[in-house]
Amino acid sequence: MATSKPKLTVYLEPDIFLRLKLDACRPGNTYSHLVEQALTLWYSEDREHAQNNPLLRRMDRMNRADEVHTRKLAVMSDALGLFIQYFLTLIPEIPEERRDTASDLGAARFKRFVEDLASVRSDSRRGVLAKAEDILADVSAFFTEEDLERLNRPLPQNHRASSVKQGGPDD
Secondary structure, three states: OOOOOOOOOOOOOHHHHHHHHHHHOOOOOOHHHHHHHHHHHHHOHHHHHHHOOHHHHHHHHHHHHHHHHHHHHHHHHHHHHHHHHHHHHHOOOOOHHHHHHHHHHHHHHHHHHHHHHHHHHHHOOOOHHHHHHHHHOOHHHOOOHHHHHHHHOOOOHHHHHHHHHOOOOOO
């Protein structure tokens, strides 16, 4: 088949080539057609519009928010797992004759736990997670880089002298 189009030879990463090969297996697709479509889209004005699309920017913000939520969930999951591990190491073995009573007591405690959890969730916007964030927060949550730099700078000599000389009315 003769064509007036120039021939191009390219090297692709194996995973990209595999995807291209799978798409080319579909009826009506060829390597040339798929690569030409991709390059046409790459060099089209639509690409520039797609980059400036408000919907895409919104999705990017949502993605970043999702990453924050995922991190918070991981912290809470680790904290819960650690608490359960610690709790289980402290519980002594229950004798056979007391297991029914212990089971009833456990059910009552679990019911109270669920009620307390509902109460905490309704009282606060963030609930228990706020306490974990307070523990895990680093200095960047409270200070900017400039503030931290200023804190680490030595005070000027005249400022030190005036702060030392401050005294009460008896001086």
